[in-house]
Each structure stands twice: as structure tokens, then as C-alpha cells.
Amino acid sequence: MQKKERLEKLLSNLGYGARKDVTYWIRSGWVTVQGEKAKSGAQKVLASEVMLEGKPLDHPNGLTIAYHKPLNTVCSRKEEGRLIYADFPERWLGRKPAISSVGRLDKNTSGLLILTDNGQLNHKITSPKKHISRTYHVELAEALKGDEGLKFSSGTLMLDSEDSPCLPAELTVTGEKTAVIVLHEGRYHQVRRMFGAVGNHVISLQRTHIGALSLASLNLQAGEYQSIEADALLQRIHGENI
Numbered sequence: 001m002q003k004k005e006r007l008e009k010l011l012s013n014l015g016y017g018a019r020k021d022v023t024y025w026i027r028s029g030w031v032t033v034q035g036e037k038a039k040s041g042a043q044k045v046l047a048s049e050v051m052l053e054g055k056p057l058d059h060p061n062g063l064t065i066a067y068h069k070p071l072n073t074v075c076s077r078k079e080e081g082r083l084i085y086a087d088f089p090e091r092w093l094g095r096k097p098a099i100s101s102v103g104r105l106d107k108n109t110s111g112l113l114i115l116t117d118n119g120q121l122n123h124k125i126t127s128p129k130k131h132i133s134r135t136y137h138v139e140l141a142e143a144l145k146g147d148e149g150l151k152f153s154s155g156t157l158m159l160d161s162e163d164s165p166c167l168p169a170e171l172t173v174t175g176e177k178t179a180v181i182v183l184h185e186g187r188y189h190q191v192r193r194m195f196g197a198v199g200n201h202v203i204s205l206q207r208t209h210i211g212a213l214s215l216a217s218l219n220l221q222a223g224e225y226q227s228i229e230a231d232a233l234l235q236r237i238h239g240e241n242i
Contacts, residue, residue, distance in 0.1 A: 008041030015094030063099055064116040064230050070222035075104040087223045103186055111207030112215040121230045132211045133182050136191050139204035140177045148198050159193045212239030
């Protein structure tokens with residue numbers, strides 16, 4: 001349910017600009033509330049009532065997107081390289097609460113990534129208790145030996161520096177050096193480390209699914225994104241009809 005808030009705070013939190021900018025826009029007559037020129041930044045308004053330069057506000061009730069992360073982009077501002085945020089409108093980077101990725105894909109991994117400013121949604125997708133799988137297409141440096149699927153599904157595979165085995169994972173071989181793997185947990189560089197543990201090396205990795213939500217169903221090219229309502233996203237992740 002929407003609640004009224006100060007006009008200047010609303011526009012600032014949506015990333016439009018600082019409060020001094022909002023004051024200038026109001027004085028210039030660029031902001032309207034229910035079709036009338038806004039009176040002041042202190043005016044209490046509903047987001048749905050406000051227009052800036054004749055346009056409704058951008059995602060005033062929260063922002064969640066599905067994104068096709070390209071190769072050679074990074075999710076963390078602490079890493080070197082081109083940030084994924086360069087693919088989004090600059091205004092989104094000023095939103096409060098901030099938009100952030102739901103989990104991460106490393107620089108050399110492409111594929112499906114969710115970003116949101118909704119902390120509860122983030123938790124619902126990342127919490128191990130929710131049992132949401134991740135599916136990856138893998139290309140390997142060496143031919144598969146044939147026993148990898150059994151080792152991955154056993155629940156006994158240990159990774160370097162870990163003190164507990166990986167949860168069982170499903171492997172489907174699609175070629176001499178290609179496969180699809182479904183994980184049910186999210187350890188650091190897990191797919192690469194799992195194949196390393198069986199004597200192979202991943203040369204290409206793409207996440208194709210989060211739960212039942214597939215990159216193919218979204219029809220997104222690398223660097224493209226699509227906004228989705230949080231509830232609808234969860235339904236698609238859980239494979240429910242909407």
C-alpha cells in the first residue's frame with residue numbers, strides 16, 4: 001500500500017537528484033501533483049500522483065530486474081573491470097534503498113542474474129532454506145571421463161579449503177566437453193572448483209536458470225534486462241503459472 005511522503009525525499013530516493021535539484025525543478029514548474037504544479041518539496045504526496053516533466057516516476061514502488069550478465073563484467077565495486085551497473089540507467093544507481101545483485105556471477109561467467117532493491121525478495125531467493133536451484137551450461141578443457149555425474153550426485157565431493165562436502169548436484173552430459181549442471185547451494189566459484197576436483201578445467205560458464213526461470217524464456221541478449229514485479233518473479237522461479 002502506498003503512503004504519502006515528502007516530495008523532495010521521494011524524488012531523491014528514486015535517484016532523480018539531490019533535494020536542492022528538486023527545489024529548482026519545482027520552482028521551474030517541472031513537477032506536478034495530480035495535474036497541478038507542485039507547491040514545495042515538503043508537500044506530502046503519493047508517488048502515483050507525481051509527474052516530472054510530464055512523465056510518471058520510474059519504478060516508484062521498488063525495482064527488480066532480470067539481467068543477462070555479459071562476460072568480462074563484475075558485480076562488485078571492489079573488483080576491477082566494467083561494472084554490470086553500466087548497463088542500467090544512471091539514475092538507478094542513486095536509488096535508496098540501493099539496487100544490488102541477488103548473489104553474484106564472477107567476471108568470466110555470463111548468464112541470468114537478478115537485481116533488486118527489495119531485501120526480502122533477495123533473502124527469498126538466496127536463502128538455502130528456500131531450495132532454489134541454479135543451472136549452468138559448462139564447456140570444459142578436457143573430455144569428460146564419464147564418472148563425474150556419479151561423483152557430483154554422491155554428496156561426498158570435497159572442495160579445497162572446505163570442511164563439508166558439496167550437496168548432491170545433477171550433471172547432464174551434452175557433448176564430449178560440454179554439460180549442464182544443477183546446483184542446490186551457492187559456494188564460491190563452485191562449478192569451477194567442482195570440475196577442478198575431478199581433474200578438469202572450465203573454459204566457459206553460463207547460468208541459464210534460477211529455479212524454473214530461464215534465460216531463454218526472457219529472450220535477453222547479453223547486456224539486456226527486463227523489469228519484473230517481485231511476486232511475478234518468485235512465481236516464475238518456482239514454476240508457477242501466472
